[in-house]
Amino acid sequence: MAWSLLVAAALLEIVWAIALERSDGFTRFGPTAVGVIAAVLSFVLLTFALRTLPVGTAYAVWVGLGALGVALAGIVVLGESASVARLACLLLILIGVVGLRLLKG
Template sequence: MNPWVLVILAGLMETGWAIGLKYSDGFTKPLPSALTIAGALASFWMLSLAMKDLPVGTAYAVWVGIGAVGTAVAAVAFFGDPVSLFRVLGIALIIAGIVALKLA
């Protein structure tokens, strides 16, 4: 599989397990906790596969960036996190960084 597709999927999985941490309620709820752990393992596994072909710094930074942007957007959608100009600009800067790393 294309390593960039793996990094994107791993980043989306990172978003999933980050949101899962909230639903797990400190790992006190069995099903959300199990899904969170499974998502984290899948995310790390896909990232490790992508790193076979991509530079470590690039793959890791893109993975974290996708996870950070995805988690911030999901938190607004699911938990009512506030939206502000600076939050949107910060997310835009992260996306710009991801694009720059892909083009580098």
């Protein structure tokens, strides 16, 4: 259950990061509201996951999946660079996250 909460928190991290990028410096209400709400929910879910998971593992997975998701959304949605080097680095983040999950620590 804690891992599911953690993955949901990471998905919300992706939502809030993209929403805040779209908020144009907090000048657009809709994206700003979505970003703030998603950020709060992300922190709440992370907090519940921390009841069971070690903080180092949970935080690394939360940040790793969030960073990976935001970077991929940047490539797919925002047209950011998808160079081989960048994709290789994102793969390393994914390998680290999977490794932490498999070690169950």
